[in-house]
Amino acid sequence: MYLLELGGEDDAFAACEARSAATGLERIAPGLAVANAVVPDRVRGLAYTHRASDLLGRTDADLESARTLLEAAPIDREGPVAVRATDVHGSTGISTERAERELGQVLVDRGFSVDLEDPDHLLRATFSEGRLTDDADDGVLESEADDAESERGEDVSVCALGWLAAESVRDFGERAPTDKPFFQPGSMDPLLARAIANVAGARPGATVLDPMCGTGGVLVEAGLVGADVIGTDAQRKMAEGARENLRAFLEVDEPSPIGVERGGWSVGRGDATRLPLADDAVDGVVFDAPYGRQSKIDTHRLEDLVAGALSEARRVAPRAVVVADRSWASEAREAGWELEAAFERRVHRSLTRHVLVLSEER
Ligand SMILES: C[S@@+](CC[C@H](N)C(=O)[O-])C[C@H]1O[C@@H](n2cnc3c(N)ncnc32)[C@H](O)[C@@H]1O
Structure with a gap:
């Protein structure tokens, strides 16, 4: 499974574009999606997806849950690591510096060395909260659906962790x-x-x-x-x-x-x-x-x-x-x-x- 970090203002449109680079894509929270497989060259060419990461796991958008997830997750990687955290649209209020420090400590406790400048593996820690509209409604006749929009969907709170696999080229x-x-x-x-x-x-x-x-x-x-x-x-x-x-x-x-x-x-x-x-x-x-x-x-x-x-x-x-x-x-x-x-x-x-x-x- 892969974690995709979407960009731009319209997640449904970003997901539509990301489907050109991924299979089995499903949005899981504002700004975040998961997919069964991705083609790295195509991820590099996406406009409204910033990164795809090899999904380590997901939990609720709080630091305690994220630490527990990382402590228990199987990791078959070697070499120096670093953690980069994102609070999508500032929706969770989580301190990304603290998340990077505490999750980095979990990795150190598991025997990894940290190299912030040039890590072999970069762990993306993404936190997002908000209303997730139904994936089936993505982009389909939005204007007709506008009135019902605010009532549809569910409130979600997600932390997803993944090892960076491909980044889009922002040129x-x-x-x-x-x-x-x-x-x-x-x-x-x-x-x-x-x-x-x-x-x-x-x-x-x-x-x-x-x-x-x-x-x-x-x-x-x-x-x-x-x-x-x-x-x-x-x-x-x-x-x-x-x-x-x-x-x-x-x-x-x-x-x-x-x-x-x-x-x-x-x-x-x-x-x-x-x-x-x-x-x-x-x-x-x-x-x-x-x-x-x-x-x-x-x-x-x-x-x-x-x-x-x-x-x-x-x-x-x-x-x-x-x-x-x-x-x-x-x-x-x-x-x-x-x-x-x-x-x-x-x-x-x-x-x-x-x-x-x-x-x-x-
Ligand atoms: C909105 S512009 C396209 C802008 C373009 N996407 C860009 O980034 O520059 C529409 C274009 O359609 C062209 N156009 C108008 N009628 C046309 C026709 N019958 N056949 C082909 N092109 C036509 C115009 O000359 C104009 O360049």
């Missing part, structure tokens, strides 16, 4: 849209771009398409986790700019910190409603639909553009993730997609971002 700041060679307003931030690329199935050996690629933000992130990427955009300026960005971030000599080879790429000018691709040509489609008030769309009404793009996406791929300023769920169903999950995130007063996860009908 997103190096790819802020404004720092890229080609920037346009409306570019997606690299964290969300990475997450939706992962949800769409980006990984070595997979091909991901963004038919409205803009500056190529999603394609860069999908390529960095090893997927081959294809982009189209109706505007020549965008297609050229996306090429510039992909060249800058995917044609790099140093090895990737994630540990996978960066994917290949191709970008051309094209219409998302008439893709120059064969049926079933790609593994996943991701697009960030134009926002009615911001984008200029010469040839289509926005409704026709999104409906056309959804049905072309369905023709070329078994899976898609769509980001937009409204839901587009009924258009997705009409295009033959099944709605696997839907997430909403308020960006500011006049913009709520909708993320739809679509799969082929079973």
